[in-house]
Amino acid sequence: MVELNAPQLDTVFHALGDATRRHMLHALAGGERTVGQLAEPFAISLAAASKHIKALENAGLIRREIRGRTHVCRLDPGPLASAHHWLSFYERFWTGRLDVLETLLRAEDAGRSPTPEGEEQ
Template identity: 55%
Template structure:
């Protein structure tokens, strides 16, 4: 491969990883979202269960969940009318690698 092709591929990988890392850190910057991650780390939760844990409306908790979904930190599945949130622990690997570099 030529230098130009490798350079473009590398730059794309770096930019993509930075975007992903930015999304994860942005999602975890909010204490409510960090608590949601903590809660679903031990057990899958429905959106209703999460809303009750925070004394929030379903609309408010749904906004937090969407941010976590966009960052890839959780997956939401639907069974009938029930929305279930599950942690996606693999998404934290890029954060861990980035932080480990600075240890």
């Protein structure tokens, strides 16, 4: 079984488990954003946005830089690559299982002969 670094994966999946944080990551994929810019699309306070950002920081998904009085965030894709690597094991597992199912269904279909309309098999 693929475990990789379980504590890091736990924090990454926890961070990704919230729609607001996923939206923030998506916005950061387009470039740096201030905390205010990340909070803007949501009906949340800056304090609530900061808590979401802290969860993303704890997971290592973003880096925050303080420029004067402005906090600027940027995406750090490294932990996402680790999560993708972990998920890819299960993607290969399910792809293999579905391939076997497809083979069985095709073999079953090939074994049936077409019946003329109105006749039962």
